[in-house]
Amino acid sequence: xxxxxxxxxxxxxxxxxxxxxxxxxxxxxxxxxxxxxxxxxxxxxxxxxxxxxxxxxxxxxxxxxxxxxxxxxxxxxxxxxxxxxxxxxxxxxxxxxxxxxxxxxxxxxxxxxxxxxxxxxxxxxxxxxxxxxxxxxxxxxxxxxxxxxxxxxxxxxxxxxxxxxxxxxxxxxxxxxxxxxxxxxxxxxxxxxxxxxxxxxxxxxxxxxxxxxxxxxxxxxxxxxxxxxxxxxxxxxx
Amino acid sequence: xxxxxxxxxxxxxxxxxxxxxxxxxxxxxxxxxxxxxxxxxxxxxxxxxxxxxxxxxxxxxxxxxxxxxxxxxxxxxxxxxxxxxxxxxxxxxxxxxxxxxxxxxxxxxxxxxxxxxxxxxxxxxxxxxxxxxxxxxxxxxxxxxxxxxxxxxxxxxxxxxxxxxxxxxxxxxxxxxxxxxxxxxxxxxxxxxxxxxxxxxxxxxxxxxxxxxxxxxxxxxxxxxxxxxxxx
Numbered sequence: 001x002x003x004x005x006x007x008x009x010x011x012x013x014x015x016x017x018x019x020x021x022x023x024x025x026x027x028x029x030x031x032x033x034x035x036x037x038x039x040x041x042x043x044x045x046x047x048x049x050x051x052x053x054x055x056x057x058x059x060x061x062x063x064x065x066x067x068x069x070x071x072x073x074x075x076x077x078x079x080x081x082x083x084x085x086x087x088x089x090x091x092x093x094x095x096x097x098x099x100x101x102x103x104x105x106x107x108x109x110x111x112x113x114x115x116x117x118x119x120x121x122x123x124x125x126x127x128x129x130x131x132x133x134x135x136x137x138x139x140x141x142x143x144x145x146x147x148x149x150x151x152x153x154x155x156x157x158x159x160x161x162x163x164x165x166x167x168x169x170x171x172x173x174x175x176x177x178x179x180x181x182x183x184x185x186x187x188x189x190x191x192x193x194x195x196x197x198x199x200x201x202x203x204x205x206x207x208x209x210x211x212x213x214x215x216x217x218x219x220x221x222x223x224x225x226x227x228x229x230x231x232x233x234x235x236x237x238x
Numbered sequence: 239x240x241x242x243x244x245x246x247x248x249x250x251x252x253x254x255x256x257x258x259x260x261x262x263x264x265x266x267x268x269x270x271x272x273x274x275x276x277x278x279x280x281x282x283x284x285x286x287x288x289x290x291x292x293x294x295x296x297x298x299x300x301x302x303x304x305x306x307x308x309x310x311x312x313x314x315x316x317x318x319x320x321x322x323x324x325x326x327x328x329x330x331x332x333x334x335x336x337x338x339x340x341x342x343x344x345x346x347x348x349x350x351x352x353x354x355x356x357x358x359x360x361x362x363x364x365x366x367x368x369x370x371x372x373x374x375x376x377x378x379x380x381x382x383x384x385x386x387x388x389x390x391x392x393x394x395x396x397x398x399x400x401x402x403x404x405x406x407x408x409x410x411x412x413x414x415x416x417x418x419x420x421x422x423x424x425x426x427x428x429x430x431x432x433x434x435x436x437x438x439x440x441x442x443x444x445x446x447x448x449x450x451x452x453x454x455x456x457x458x459x460x461x462x463x464x465x466x467x468x469x470x
Contacts, residue, residue: 009328009370010328012367012368117327117329119328119336148326198324200283200318201318201323201326204286204288204311204318205384206311206337206341207336207340211339211340211342214342214344216345
């Protein structure tokens with residue numbers, strides 16, 4: 001249960017990646033996620049993998065808990081590979097590449113959420129999405145929605161576990177479509193209730209979509225170093 | 239002073255609050271007690287301007303909550319029953335800053351205020367902890383810290399002891415009492431536990447959305463509590 005509570009959540013550590021500007025990290029996540037799909041040959045795959053490994057090491061992520069937490073992704077990966085083996089054995093290489101891309105995407109996103117505080121993610125999105133104001137869209141709302149979704153993922157896991165256990169204790173059978181449907185309805189109700197509670201709590205603490213963000217965000221030496229590292233990676237891959 | 243003047247409130251299922259008029263004085267300790275579904279939380283949400291009355295008015299220090307909800311809200315903090323859902327950000331220190339950010343404070347002032355509150359509540363050791371990793375008692379203190387940082391004149395505690403064990407229950411009630419006595423913060427305690435009344439000076443008893451008693455605790459009779467469905 002404890003592992004699920006921390007999965008994808010910010011953990012305060014004194015690491016190089018923690019020290020980076022949230023805006024820069026967000027842009028890098030987007031860039032690297034696109035870059036993954038441009039990588040095809042083995043040499044570039046190795047370069048990208050090493051780069052990702054360096055990011056993970058520089059984030060001081062606990063590898064033991066990471067490996068445990070990635071268990072659901074292993075099952076998905078094995079499933080994808082089995083499908084390739086059964087139905088398209090000649091393209092197994094493509095299957096392996098798809099699994100690798102999937103894993104890299106997960107690791108890069110984890111490195112971001114693990115090293116960036118929710119309030120910094122809000123400020124970063126608000127800052128980067130600033131031009132949307134001209135179209136009447138309020139960046140603070142978008143930023144808050146995304147960030148709160150990240151914050152409440154573990155709570156959702158716990159609620160799912162509790163609901164599942166409560167249903168099983170009363171002889172529910174999750175092979176039956178009816179019980180799965182019921183589980184979904186209960187979860188939906190819980191999420192709506194939780195969202196309503198959160199909305200009240202935010203209102204009571206003066207949340208206002210028009211509040212001006214007073215955070216001063218400045219790039220530092222580490223940020224420039226990271227920009228250079230990503231630029232080198234892009235050049236190596238192209 | 240918080241003043242309600244003839245307020246009525248309805249949800250789709252019907253009238254929840256009926257013609258409520260009351261006054262809560264500065265620095266007082268007021269308990270709002272009633273059976274489940276009597277409208278206690280709904281009434282408390284009106285004081286914080288989360289809900290607006292269907293008819294009638296609520297004034298917080300003379301500010302009409304319908305006309306100027308943000309200014310009214312600044313004076314009234316709210317610690318919710320589901321305090322787990324109240325924590326917005328990832329770490330305790332960061333979450334304390336949420337309200338202050340909305341009040342327009344700069345980062346240095348937020349850090350200073352957060353440190354002060356963490357020390358005041360003796361939870362400085364939790365500052366960097368992820369809110370998902372806290373115990374229920376710690377989560378409640380974190381939620382309280384987020385409210386206290388905003389320096390409200392009144393704080394509403396909605397059934398603060400429901401989810402806690404005996405030790406944490408006693409400790410949170412002691413903190414609430416101290417906030418009232420030492421800091422002169424007006425406390426509005428929403429509860430259905432008779433034992434909690436020992437902390438209050440004034441009591442408001444609700445039954446089916448109506449106030450059936452509003453006055454000093456010493457004038458509250460067992461008969462009244464029986465009538466409210468709180469006493470066998």
